[in-house]
Amino acid sequence: MILVDLIIILMLGGFLSWIVSKWSALAARWIAFVAVVIDFILTLILWLGGGSHVNILTRGQWIRDFQLKWIPELGVSFHLALDGLSLVMIALTLFIGGLSILVSWKEIRERIGFFHFNILWLLAGILGVFLSMDLLLFYFFWEVMLVPMFFILGIWGYENRKFASIKFFLFTQLSGLLMLIAILGLYFVHGHQTGTYTFDYFALLETSIPGKLAFWLMCGFLIAFVVKLPALPFHSWLPDAYTQSPTAGSVILAGLMSKTAAYGMLRFVLPLFPDAARTIAPLAILLGVAGILYGAKMAYAQKDLKRLVAFSSLSHMGFIMVGIFSSQALAYQGTVLEMVTHGISISALFIIAGALKARTGTRDMSEMGGFWKQMPAMGGITLIFVLASLGLPGLGNFIAEFLILAGAFQSSVLWAVLATVGLISSMIYSLVILQRIFHGQPQKEGKLVDFSAREFIIMACLIIVIFWLGFFPQKVISTVSPVFDKLEQQMNVSFSPGQRLLQGASEGQVSPEDALRLNRGEPSIVYLRTNTKGGARW
Amino acid sequence: MIQVSMHLELLLAAILFLLGLIGVLVRRNILFVLMSAEIMLNAAGLAFVVAGAHWMQAEGQVMFIFILAMAAAEVSVGLALILQMHRQHKTVDTRVLNQLKDDPVPPVKELTEIQEEVNS
């Protein structure tokens, strides 16, 4: 029941905030903020209090499960469930969501009630996406998420907001429709095979789909997610939307909505279509690596600060693509960590960009410079997040990228090496942020005020979390790892041990004789050795 | 009674219809356009009567009466509209009354120009 409460609190809070805003703008802000904080505390209670639940995940799989009949004639149910992965993502959502309301405290001055209504409904939609275990329900929340974002972008955005919001809407809506087709396709295939028509995730997991069809259905899902992520050839909406939206919108877009896509790939694409996903993995990794490098290159070429940060996000999303399709437990862990840490660091950078825009009235970095003297605290904090973005050890992003790349290295050396080169390029554009804005000769005449107390609180929260993830990532890892043990098994299930070893032999890890012996079904010491090394690798 | 071949009768209907159509297409005065439309309706009616007579069916005449009724209704509405048009636009020339055309689209360049401004 608590899962529904989480969503309902946000939706009701949104209505309440809208209504109250007629009398008091401040009250509307507080209501929205408190609603998110309550949700966040509930989630933390689930996480910390439910520690024992999390540990038995390997057996029970779900921490919380909630099911209601919705449209039984069509096999649609209102099914929410929580496992370690969802838990981490929800905690992130509410954390960033709360901060995004704080960020808008001074920035949003028009239609305050409606703004907070949109923010809360957007967060509710994101929570729903992370919790749904019914595919139609998932699609429903996927679309719920889209509309408030469209309004936030279109009403409170910057100068070119209409263009950006329509572009954003077209891209995500069209790709969403492809996913709907794929969901329906899956539904009918399953119904045709078993006679029971249902959208339930677990029932659909057992569908055996003929190869070609599976591939196309997977493409439907994959395109929706890749557009939302976004990865390389579908990123066209990203710079416009990220740049034009108000700070809170950019934060949620980059910090949270892109994560729903990564989540969708982990939750749906890989488990539902393991074989098809394996077929497309080389292409996906290629796109990921290309995205890393191309995003970095584009980021370096930008003058607009928010656009630069937007392209850096494209670059980091490349790491997520590589992580997801590497089919290695290490890489999966890294992907989740990257989702969380990127959510934190990109939010911080957008908040800083917003703060700079509020003080200087521009996003153009060529009009900035030498701000360190007047705003040392902002400079120092920017430094921290710039370093996070370039993957400095000690900050969460490093652990994430290290795990992803280490995992990728085990599945494909070449791509891993190319992706690692991205670390150099990420450094080039990251340093540009710091040096163009804070170093050099002072550019702006007049007084620039450093961070206010409210902004300090926001930044302190983000800094603490990014360092916590850098030095103590184990809490997150142990929460999500049961989910991935299973996933990795699923992904590698159709590799027979022998094939796997033959592959190993070609890479020089295992001697060819051992591999051949094992392939003929003979026992071998190597089998044991490799098996204990990799844990549940097969 | 002279038996006339149905072909000739239908040909007459077709000629009438074409005359009406040409009238609709080439006349500028909307009053004449309306009259030409009436001619086309009557041509269709004639075709119905011919067909009814040929197959000895009453439906032909029924349809003709139906068309007559419809034409009367149509003319009354049409004339009323023409009257209003004349009052509002001081003309009954169809070339002037072209306000249902599509608004000119914004030139294609405009959006990209905005983009350029943002980018630069």
Add this chain to the structure above:
Amino acid sequence: MDIFNLLWLIPALPLCSFLILAIFGSKLSGRAVAIIGCATVGLAALLTIWMGITFLTAPPAGNFYQQTLWVWLNTGGFSPSIALYLDPLSLIFIFVVTFVGFLIHWYSSEFMQGDEGYARFFAYMNLFIFSMLTLVLANNLLLLYLGWEGVGLCSFLLIGFWYRDPVNSYAARKAFIVTRIGDTAMIIGLFLLLSSFNTLNIAEILTKAPGVWSPGSSRAFWAAILLLGGALGKSAQLPLQTWLPDAMAGPTPVSALIHAATMVTAGVYLIARTHVLFELAPVVQLLVAIIGAATLVVAGFSALAQKDIKRVLAYSTISQIGYMFLALGVGAWSAAIFHFMIHAFFKALLFLGAGAVILAMDHEHDMFKMGGLRKKMPVVFWTFLFGSGALAALPLITAGFYSKDQILFFTMASVKGSIWLWLAGIVGAFITSVYTFRMVFVTFFGEQKMQVHYHAKNCIKIPLIILGILSLIAGFIELPHAWGNFAPFSDFLNGALPQVQLISGMESREIILEVITAIIALVGVYAAWVFFLKKPQLAYRFKTAGAGKGIYRFFFEGWMFDRLYDLIFVRPIVWLSKIDRRDFVDRIYGGIGQLNMVLNKSFSRTQNGLLRWYLFGVAFGAALLLTIILFL
């Protein structure tokens, strides 16, 4: 109580100080900042010395001590810890880092007086000490990498410390990016090690590796060469050496601490620490020696042509680290570490002395505008002379002689050595003493050209004197083999590093080699005296006329490496980012949009509001349909 339990305090103290200064620095007085910044490092140094004495008198079991603070992460059997590992090798490094670091902090408390970023400076310096200690104390490569990147960051921050000047920012960025290229190679090496051993614990890898990889196997080769890449970047060896001369844009104490004594030797530490891997890849080890030899010659010639006193020292640092690499390459592990320690003393001394001179000359770096400072700044002159003597390896009385002589001897005598490497070393030694004493003569002798603006206080003098004394006497803890076999330093290190294998019969020739080295050094000093003090017109004529001019220019610009890299890397990248600024992918989608608008425009032209056109369309369409239905 076991003193080793306090090991965590050594990095924690500077970290605390960093946090205090970073958060409250702007509110503290300059004096408080200096006390916090120096005292924590001083305490760490005291702790280290205490620990070192304990280690010598009562070594812990197995000759190492390990302290696990917490498990960093644990996934699928891969579980690196935040754990510290103390053995003779890391002990020597933390001793140098904390002790020399403390002296430099003390010195900077005066040197940086009155700078508006005083607290920021000490915060960065403390963060650097913390990162460097983490680097050398790490028990696994992931934690080592944390320290490794941390020192890179501090180097970036401190080179660009005076951020107003874009030149400094550029130099900082260059240093960070060039070293990052090496770091990227290194982290790929880490992936390789991780996928081969499923651990990054250094001790575990070193014990497992010989069992899994045969000497010369391709994986060992790649692992070693990738780690070498990291070491090359950090230690400014060929071909990644270009960042170090520009790094002199930072304040002088920074150059002394980071770009001479400690950080740039991290590469030496890494190779020594993972020596087993290099022994498994003999090709790479030979490469280490060749790179070292090439670097020491290249950098030596460049130093000879510099005018900026700090750039002379920067090139000489590159060159001296080349000697360390040479030693590593021939398997003389402890000789490399010995030279590292001695080098840290005398090079820190030289930089600090140069800093005092620069301060006195009102921030003038060009040594040809100085001159005759011998009388005006006696303390600085004498200590600088001691340091220069050590750098030039003047025989018997300086520490540099003992450390460099040992390397040269092993280069010849080790089974992995060769006469060619030795020759390169000898050429380097000659150039070293020439450029060193060129610097001394030009700066301190001759006629005085500028007024002395500033006279060193005790905060500056005492560190100079301590380091000066060490530059003279520290060599006596490792005497040449032929001299009664008194070598406590390498005996101590042998607990962590293997001994060098000598070609039999070479030991008898040691004395001859020593005499050659000594003569070479003295001849170098004489040459410097002739060319730069007695008849400076000789040198002047050479560098202004004909071929000499070109050669001078070539050396002055560091063998044109910067121009080369600018041409083949920087420009293409900048060009690449300039083209396609508008994102061609976006243009494709924009093209779809435009296509739709064009179609819209052309179709909406048919909707012209003229009734007759519509009717014509209807009639024509009907006729067409009828025709099709009836006749086709």
